[in-house]
Amino acid sequence: xxxxxxxxxxxxxxxxxxxxxxxxxxxxxxxxxxxxxxxxxxxxxxxxxxxxxxxxxxxxxxxxxxxxxxxxxxxxxxxxxxxxxxxxxxxxxxxxxxxxxxxxxxxxxxxxxxxxxxxxxxxxxxxxxxxxxxxxxxxxxxxxxxxxxxxxxxxxxxxxxxxxxxxxxxxxxxxxxxxxxxxxxxxxxxxxxxxxxxxxxxxxxxxxxxxxxxxxxxxxxxxxxxxxxxxxxxxxxxxxxxxxxxxxxxxxxxxxxxxxxxxxxxxxxxxxxxxxxxxxxxxxxxxxxxxxxxxxx
Numbered sequence: 065x066x067x068x069x070x071x072x073x074x075x076x077x078x079x080x081x082x083x084x085x086x087x088x089x090x091x092x093x094x095x096x097x098x099x100x101x102x103x104x105x106x107x108x109x110x111x112x113x114x115x116x117x118x119x120x121x122x123x124x125x126x127x128x129x130x131x132x133x134x135x136x137x138x139x140x141x142x143x144x145x146x147x148x149x150x151x152x153x154x155x156x157x158x159x160x161x162x163x164x165x166x167x168x169x170x171x172x173x174x175x176x177x178x179x180x181x182x183x184x185x186x187x188x189x190x191x192x193x194x195x196x197x198x199x200x201x202x203x204x205x206x207x208x209x210x211x212x213x214x215x216x217x218x219x220x221x222x223x224x225x226x227x228x229x230x231x232x233x234x235x236x237x238x239x240x241x242x243x244x245x246x247x248x249x250x251x252x253x254x255x256x257x258x259x260x261x262x263x264x265x266x267x268x269x270x271x272x273x274x275x276x277x278x279x280x281x282x283x284x285x286x287x288x289x290x291x292x293x294x295x296x297x298x299x300x301x302x303x304x305x306x307x308x309x310x311x312x313x314x315x316x317x318x319x320x321x322x323x324x325x326x327x328x329x330x331x332x333x334x335x336x337x338x339x340x341x342x343x344x345x346x347x348x349x350x351x352x353x354x355x356x357x358x359x360x361x
Contacts, residue, residue, distance in 0.1 A: 151181050152177045154174055154183060154203065154229070154232070155176075155177060156172065156173075157173035159225045159227050160306055161218075162307070162308050162309065164215070164329070164330060166217075167217060168215075168218050169212070169213070169309050170189050170196070172210065172211050173208065173210055174203055174211055176204065176206060176207050180205055181235065182202060182205050182235050182348060183202065183232050183233065183234055184200065184232070184235065185203075185230075185231060185233065186230040186232075187199065187227065187230060189226070190225070192224050196216050196217075196218060202346045204249070204346070205245055209342065214309070214310070235348075251288070252287055252289055252347040253343055253347065254286040254287040255283055255294075255343055258284070259280070260279075260280075260341070261280045262278070263280075264277055265333070275330055275331070275332065276329065277333050277336075278327070279326070280327075282322060283314070283341075284322040285320060285322075287319060288319055289354075290319045290353065291316075291354055292315070293314065293316075294343055295313050296311065296313070296314065296341055296342065296343060296344065297343075298339065298341055299339070299342065300336045301336065301337070301340070302337055302338070307335065308331060308333050310327070310329055
């Protein structure tokens with residue numbers, strides 16, 4: 065076949081559209097259009113696999129978190145089935161009863177011999193079948209503390225008063241979160257007491273008609289933490305003999321803050337020669353800590 069003399073060959077490689085689009089760009093666009101469905105399918109498959117991966121990862125971590133927490137919060141019965149997690153029962157003393165005019169203050173000494181487990185429990189002070197005071201409380205690992213019930217009305221003075229723990233829930237200290245319990249405890253319960261002065265009703269000078277004992281002291285929060293509330297158990301002794309108890313509540317106690325406290329209450333405590341003030345604070349609970357709010361303008 066002979067070529068027409070008027071025919072001119074065109075090199076498509078050198079073709080340029082008037083709009084400025086090259087032949088290579090046109091071919092690429094055509095290829096994209098032809099494979100658009102395939103790209104959409106591959107994108108959908110990739111997103112499905114990515115979502116499935118995130119779902120499996122999240123489910124695995126939730127599973128580990130849930131079951132590790134369940135393993136740390138065990139009742140006494142569940143410990144019996146696990147030799148590695150056996151706890152020793154709390155040591156419970158005999159209740160002490162102190163008459164304050166027409167009412168009675170009750171106290172019982174508890175000791176937790178376990179250095180890696182804290183206990184949350186429900187308890188009741190009872191007289192016979194009558195429940196006098198029923199509440200919830202806690203005891204930290206290795207702690208020795210008094211459980212108090214103030215201003216109770218009981219019959220026959222001190223007869224048949226008992227202390228009963230109804231339910232107890234053991235919780236193992238998480239070594240990943242709290243690697244050193246002693247340091248954790250010392251840092252958060254770093255309160256100092258100074259100028260402790262107890263005056264009995266005979267020499268307090270508050271009133272001639274009503275015998276009022278007074279206790280005055282300074283407390284300083286040396287810890288780096290602020291607290292919504294700091295309950296204080298006040299124990300009054302003659303030597304090693306407990307003669308009376310009281311309670312006081314500090315509110316919004318800030319880090320570095322120092323307070324002077326002066327309280328008074330009735331009772332015949334003329335032989336008291338020693339006072340102890342002990343914070344009763346569950347430092348493992350995040351809700352006890354006062355969040356930093358900054359300075360007010």
